[in-house]
Amino acid sequence: MKLLCALSVLLLASAGAVSSSLPVRRYGSIFNFGDSFADTGNDVVVFAAHSLANPSSRPPYGMTFFGHPTGRNSNGRLAIDFIAEELGLPLVPPSLAHNGSFRQGANFAVAGAFARDASFYRDIPLVGPLALNTSSGVQLRWFESLKPSLCHPAQECKGFFHKALFFMGEFGVNDYSFSLFGKNLSQIRSFVPDVVKTISTATERVITQGAKTVVVPGIPPMGCSPLNLAMFPSADPAGYDPRAGCLKQLNDLAIYHNSLLQEAIKKVQTKHRDVKVIYADFFSPIIDIVVSPQKLGFRGEILSSCCGKYNFNVSAGCGMPGATVCQDPSSYLYWDGGHFTEAAYRYIAKGWLNTINNYHA
Numbered sequence: 001m002k003l004l005c006a007l008s009v010l011l012l013a014s015a016g017a018v019s020s021s022l023p024v025r026r027y028g029s030i031f032n033f034g035d036s037f038a039d040t041g042n043d044v045v046v047f048a049a050h051s052l053a054n055p056s057s058r059p060p061y062g063m064t065f066f067g068h069p070t071g072r073n074s075n076g077r078l079a080i081d082f083i084a085e086e087l088g089l090p091l092v093p094p095s096l097a098h099n100g101s102f103r104q105g106a107n108f109a110v111a112g113a114f115a116r117d118a119s120f121y122r123d124i125p126l127v128g129p130l131a132l133n134t135s136s137g138v139q140l141r142w143f144e145s146l147k148p149s150l151c152h153p154a155q156e157c158k159g160f161f162h163k164a165l166f167f168m169g170e171f172g173v174n175d176y177s178f179s180l181f182g183k184n185l186s187q188i189r190s191f192v193p194d195v196v197k198t199i200s201t202a203t204e205r206v207i208t209q210g211a212k213t214v215v216v217p218g219i220p221p222m223g224c225s226p227l228n229l230a231m232f233p234s235a236d237p238a239g240y241d242p243r244a245g246c247l248k249q250l251n252d253l254a255i256y257h258n259s260l261l262q263e264a265i266k267k268v269q270t271k272h273r274d275v276k277v278i279y280a281d282f283f284s285p286i287i288d289i290v291v292s293p294q295k296l297g298f299r300g301e302i303l304s305s306c307c308g309k310y311n312f313n314v315s316a317g318c319g320m321p322g323a324t325v326c327q328d329p330s331s332y333l334y335w336d337g338g339h340f341t342e343a344a345y346r347y348i349a350k351g352w353l354n355t356i357n358n359y360h361a
Contacts, residue, residue: 033140033143033169035109040078041097043111044057056071056111061318114134131178162211166215168203168206168216172196177228180228203268212276221254226337297331305337306341307335
């Protein structure tokens, strides 16, 4: 039961406006790819098709903003939602669960998605059967199949996508999190370059479709998540960062991924000088909150979950019978074992908007 609850989270993995320091360039639409950090409801469709339990489709998910579950792995809005609001666009609809127009954007992200093809992970004991075919390549095919409903002929599509904002990821966390159940960290580090190459190739693919602004987020500090702290504790006190209390080796893995990703993005930018290819830091904002929570308005147990209490009781995960919910989600960083609260996503979105506004190739 403990493991099943943990795997569910791997699959699903404050008031005041979000405002950046400069006026945001106006975009006509947003197209988003990724995993549970950006999924706005595709998981409901995908999981149902595979007869899998989907905790994010049950209360108390969505309780803070929507008042009901939406398939988002949070108590409310995600970073992509805050960014859409700041741009004056509707919340980006999930491509598999929306019955309407996608002219102002579409979200192809799915909880549990990998960067690389899912076949790389199906031989991993226990988690292999949960490696669903929703990787970055699959999401790009969904995007390409949607194009005829957005624009035609090809010349019109180029102009249409010139005015769109693209988000490529976050990808990578599931590639590494699933692998932790069957590989050691040395083995996992060995395929980080391939994961990064897959992301940079996907970025170039949307550029060939006409994208002029592509934001590529890195991954958050994996060693700080309550789920990983519970599932992979270190027997050596030196295995924890004394400043943050996070698992050093897992955070080092995230730092390695982000370093290679930034190098890859620079190469893509060099090849496409008329395109903005922007790295969005997902690591530093989380560390900021972990190290200085009260300064940033977070007062709860910073390495604990608001919902499900993974660090205490992993058998009663968020959305499952017996789960507990904290009194004030806005005071917490983590909503469930591996995902963030609306308050955290608001802070992340603010940083990303500033990066987009101030970007110079």
